[in-house]
Amino acid sequence: MFDPVEKLKEFIRHPSVSADSAFADGMKGAQSFVSELLQSIGFEVEVVQTDLHPIILASRGTDPSWPHVIIYGHYDVQPADPLNLWESEAFEPEQRGDRLYGRGTADNKGPLMTHIAAVGKLLEAEPDLPLRITFMIEGEEEMGSPSFPKFLEQYSERLKQADLVFLSDTGIPSEDQVVITCGLRGLVLFDIEVTTAKSDLHSGLHGGVLRNPIQALTEVCASLHGPDGRVNVPGFYDDVLDVEPWEKDELVKYGTDTEAYRKFLGIPAFYTAEGFTPFEAVRFMPTLDFNGIGGGYQGEGSKTVIPSKAMAKVSCRLVANQDPKKIRQLVYAAIRERAPKDVTLRLIDQHEGTPYVVVPPDRSNTPADQSPVLADAFRAADTAIADVFGKPPLYLREGGSVPIIADIKRVLGLDSVMFGLFLPEDNLHAPNESFHLGVMERGMKVSEQVLRKLAGR
Amino acid sequence: MFDPVEKLKEFIRHPSVSADSAFADGMKGAQSFVSELLQSIGFEVEVVQTDLHPIILASRGTDPSWPHVIIYGHYDVQPADPLNLWESEAFEPEQRGDRLYGRGTADNKGPLMTHIAAVGKLLEAEPDLPLRITFMIEGEEEMGSPSFPKFLEQYSERLKQADLVFLSDTGIPSEDQVVITCGLRGLVLFDIEVTTAKSDLHSGLHGGVLRNPIQALTEVCASLHGPDGRVNVPGFYDDVLDVEPWEKDELVKYGTDTEAYRKFLGIPAFYTAEGFTPFEAVRFMPTLDFNGIGGGYQGEGSKTVIPSKAMAKVSCRLVANQDPKKIRQLVYAAIRERAPKDVTLRLIDQHEGTPYVVVPPDRSNTPADQSPVLADAFRAADTAIADVFGKPPLYLREGGSVPIIADIKRVLGLDSVMFGLFLPEDNLHAPNESFHLGVMERGMKVSEQVLRKLAGR
Numbered sequence: 001m002f003d004p005v006e007k008l009k010e011f012i013r014h015p016s017v018s019a020d021s022a023f024a025d026g027m028k029g030a031q032s033f034v035s036e037l038l039q040s041i042g043f044e045v046e047v048v049q050t051d052l053h054p055i056i057l058a059s060r061g062t063d064p065s066w067p068h069v070i071i072y073g074h075y076d077v078q079p080a081d082p083l084n085l086w087e088s089e090a091f092e093p094e095q096r097g098d099r100l101y102g103r104g105t106a107d108n109k110g111p112l113m114t115h116i117a118a119v120g121k122l123l124e125a126e127p128d129l130p131l132r133i134t135f136m137i138e139g140e141e142e143m144g145s146p147s148f149p150k151f152l153e154q155y156s157e158r159l160k161q162a163d164l165v166f167l168s169d170t171g172i173p174s175e176d177q178v179v180i181t182c183g184l185r186g187l188v189l190f191d192i193e194v195t196t197a198k199s200d201l202h203s204g205l206h207g208g209v210l211r212n213p214i215q216a217l218t219e220v221c222a223s224l225h226g227p228d229g230r231v232n233v234p235g236f237y238d239d240v241l242d243v244e245p246w247e248k249d250e251l252v253k254y255g256t257d258t259e260a261y262r263k264f265l266g267i268p269a270f271y272t273a274e275g276f277t278p279f280e281a282v283r284f285m286p287t288l289d290f291n292g293i294g295g296g297y298q299g300e301g302s303k304t305v306i307p308s309k310a311m312a313k314v315s316c317r318l319v320a321n322q323d324p325k326k327i328r329q330l331v332y333a334a335i336r337e338r339a340p341k342d343v344t345l346r347l348i349d350q351h352e353g354t355p356y357v358v359v360p361p362d363r364s365n366t367p368a369d370q371s372p373v374l375a376d377a378f379r380a381a382d383t384a385i386a387d388v389f390g391k392p393p394l395y396l397r398e399g400g401s402v403p404i405i406a407d408i409k410r411v412l413g414l415d416s417v418m419f420g421l422f423l424p425e426d427n428l429h430a431p432n433e434s435f436h437l438g439v440m441e442r443g444m445k446v447s448e449q450v451l452r453k454l455a456g457r
Numbered sequence: 458m459f460d461p462v463e464k465l466k467e468f469i470r471h472p473s474v475s476a477d478s479a480f481a482d483g484m485k486g487a488q489s490f491v492s493e494l495l496q497s498i499g500f501e502v503e504v505v506q507t508d509l510h511p512i513i514l515a516s517r518g519t520d521p522s523w524p525h526v527i528i529y530g531h532y533d534v535q536p537a538d539p540l541n542l543w544e545s546e547a548f549e550p551e552q553r554g555d556r557l558y559g560r561g562t563a564d565n566k567g568p569l570m571t572h573i574a575a576v577g578k579l580l581e582a583e584p585d586l587p588l589r590i591t592f593m594i595e596g597e598e599e600m601g602s603p604s605f606p607k608f609l610e611q612y613s614e615r616l617k618q619a620d621l622v623f624l625s626d627t628g629i630p631s632e633d634q635v636v637i638t639c640g641l642r643g644l645v646l647f648d649i650e651v652t653t654a655k656s657d658l659h660s661g662l663h664g665g666v667l668r669n670p671i672q673a674l675t676e677v678c679a680s681l682h683g684p685d686g687r688v689n690v691p692g693f694y695d696d697v698l699d700v701e702p703w704e705k706d707e708l709v710k711y712g713t714d715t716e717a718y719r720k721f722l723g724i725p726a727f728y729t730a731e732g733f734t735p736f737e738a739v740r741f742m743p744t745l746d747f748n749g750i751g752g753g754y755q756g757e758g759s760k761t762v763i764p765s766k767a768m769a770k771v772s773c774r775l776v777a778n779q780d781p782k783k784i785r786q787l788v789y790a791a792i793r794e795r796a797p798k799d800v801t802l803r804l805i806d807q808h809e810g811t812p813y814v815v816v817p818p819d820r821s822n823t824p825a826d827q828s829p830v831l832a833d834a835f836r837a838a839d840t841a842i843a844d845v846f847g848k849p850p851l852y853l854r855e856g857g858s859v860p861i862i863a864d865i866k867r868v869l870g871l872d873s874v875m876f877g878l879f880l881p882e883d884n885l886h887a888p889n890e891s892f893h894l895g896v897m898e899r900g901m902k903v904s905e906q907v908l909r910k911l912a913g914r
Contacts, residue, residue: 185661187661187761189759189761196724197722197723197724198722198723198724199723201722202857203744203746203748203772203774204642204644204774204855204856204857204858205739205855205856205857206722206739206856207739207744207746207772207774207856208729208730208738208739208742208743208744208774208856209718209722209727209728209729209735209738209739210722210724210727210728211724211728212746212747214678214747214749214750214769215678215679215682215746215747217675217750218674218675218676218678218679218747218750218769219675219679219682221671221672221675221679222672222675222676222678222679222680223679225672225676261666265654265655265658265663265666265667266654266655266656267653267654267655267667267668267799268799269799270666270667271666271667271668271797271799272665272666273665278666281665281666282662282663282664282665282666285665286665287660287664287665289660289664289669289672289763290669290671290672290675290752290753291660291753291754291759291760291761291762291763291764292671292752292753292754292755292760292762292764293671293674293675293750293751293752293753293755293767294750294751294752294755295747295749295750295751296747296748296749296750296770297748297749297770298749298750298751298768298770301807302646302748302770302772302807302808303748303749303770304644304646304748304772305748305749306746306748307748307749308723310750311755312671312675313753313754313755313759313760315660315664315759315761317660317661317664317665342724342725342726342728350758350759351759398661398662399661399662399663399664399665400659400661400662401661
């Protein structure tokens, strides 16, 4: 078996920045490196071309009676700049203490290597393991996975035969407290644009005669929340499910130090939906947030202009059971109804993503038809994590969005077991990214144990 | 007597752009040109230094029993760019038909020359004219007259002995319809800035937990108008006087073609205070307008950020009898009361200007203590304009603001007779500025006749 840390260092040395075409060689190098590594441990590797960066699809085991697990990961990384803030070279891994530093160590090369090494070790010990394993490793995750949904459609016949997806691309609060992420929020993004006159006008010569587009826009925007802070769009909350008591209990174990969180955000007070703690609100409630607003003169001093146009950028975060298309319609209908009729209103679609939720087995709201292999994977992970990390994992929904997890569910019908491995101090997407090698070692043991258990050994 | 058109051409050839230090020679040349011209017609000229461009103060007549008129003008001009849009050189005057083209021909060199030539001709005919005349000609009007209020204070003892100010720096609708501007709106400008968190935050990881500053800002902005479009600030309209019927009658003579105005603005419908036509609203009603708004991400596509800060730029236009300091206090108090208490709210003062109104004699609302010399000037202007232009002037308030007129009233206690001379097609502040030489000739006759009348001749 190869040395996982040495192999991870090799992986890091390929500067695979997907968003920057100057790194084409690094992308190709990283892809070849992973493909060859998977071949070396007995996988059949297919490199699936996309419009941009190929997806690696590697399989072992062909017996259709065996359980089948897909392991997801990505070989691309975020850009490393600002380079001057790095204490060691971004693409020359350096071990300091129990951490390995370098771009991509935690996101996602380290966690991906954890699973590859676990599989390698397991197959070395049990070459005939009755388990189908498919690695599905993309190269565009840091760009928003533009080629991924099409790939899923193209390979759906083959991939939907699997029982579940297993991955490590989420976080944990501390070295000894693992989290299995059981939900992600969805997204609906759009712009509101209001136009009045054909050009900017002098506010002295014409002020008092025509609608100001900023006034019209702020009135529309202000109408979208009630005085209690709730989103004031009829039907917006209709499909939100009650939170199960077990979910709130898990969250209490996660942490209750709202004061530390408040200080971290740098705000004088929280502003959450009634009846929800901040930790709950961010996970269990949908939002409508303004990401930007603009119009007229924004420079120093003043310019007495009535602008002809103003716009706002809006994002809704959705929770389990909400449908982005329906929410988009409801919000658009409310805006269209409330905007003055004598302005030109444009609602410009930006992207959207479906919320995702998976319920572990044996919970009050576990679906009756949950796949037994998925249930086994959760149980195996729970036991392995408790053994290896000393504490059972927490099962939490998160406030962020990872649209590919919902895409996998939508296209393939598969749920994901998201086994978190990176820590808050790992500096993802920032200078001096690192990965904790102790967590990696424990992660390998968990991954190996889960896969072994799925094989019935 | 000099040839007024030839002298005007000479004046235009001095490129006196006050805002651009590259034109220092042009400024100096224009100032010397005017000073020498006034000396040549018998004025004692004083060049008053300021922090930037000097003010020309020139007088004739010393008998304190004579009436005393101040003639205001400015020798600086707007920048001429974009130069490629000019059909002839901006600073080389060219006569085409009955118009003289060049930067400053209409604003304000032509109208100023009209008065200087009228005075020159009058004094040539009547060297002993019993009238004190003071020219007060500044060089910073196109920059907002920053040195002017201080100058007024410094020279107030001397200048407040005058009876009125006479000037031509306003517009008229057509060649044969003169307007005497009897009112200008005031101004209160400020920025609203709302800050929540200490830095921008990820809308997935933290959305639902804290106030969005754009939401808070739009709620505050939206609260500043009622559903009927009126400014929703207690006390905002308290000091607005009823419009006298004679003012509405004058405006009807000015024009009633609201449809042409609507098309000019390029709007589907007007949005005016109830009970006011658009032409009335812009002159007789105060406003609160948003000149700009900004915060968060304003580029292409989307960025799921909760910004830490958002701001709006606001201008109020005030009408006669409203006090900018009081209005500022009222609006600030409303904003402070309505803004959420858990945001950092900053209200940033920008400049302000007092509204101005002067009522001609013999009107329903003419002040009982109106200066007889001012009343004489109005009556003389009315007669002269009717004689020379074939129609009596209209007496109208305007929507714009010329803060120096209110400053003169405040510091010197003097009212102004604003005898308009430029036409909509004169292209002020734009390429191919021109001045109608027929209007100039008629203007000279009016000016001469008014001054002669004031001297009792």
